Amino acid sequence: xxxxxxxxxxxxxxxxxxxxxxxxxxxxxxxxxxxxxxxxxxxxxxxxxxxxxxxxxxxxx
Numbered sequence: 001x002x003x004x005x006x007x008x009x010x011x012x013x014x015x016x017x018x019x020x021x022x023x024x025x026x027x028x029x030x031x032x033x034x035x036x037x038x039x040x041x042x043x044x045x046x047x048x049x050x051x052x053x054x055x056x057x058x059x060x061x
Contacts, residue, residue, distance in 0.1 A: 009059060016056045023049045 027045050030038045 013056065013059055016052055016059070020049060020052045020056070023052065 023045055027042070027049070030042060030045075033041065
């Protein structure tokens with residue numbers, strides 16, 4: 001009897017959670033930036049986080 005496990009979906013979820021954590025950390029540290037940088041970076045980070053969460057949701061489906 002051969003046991004074959006596919007961990008690919010687990011790795012993908014892990015990678016997505018790690019990236020979401022990085023994006024959220026960057027968002028938390030925006031207060032260290034100038035106002036001009038925050039205006040530019042916040043929408044980009046929010047968009048990236050949204051896309052990552054969508055990808056995670058698709059993997060879970």
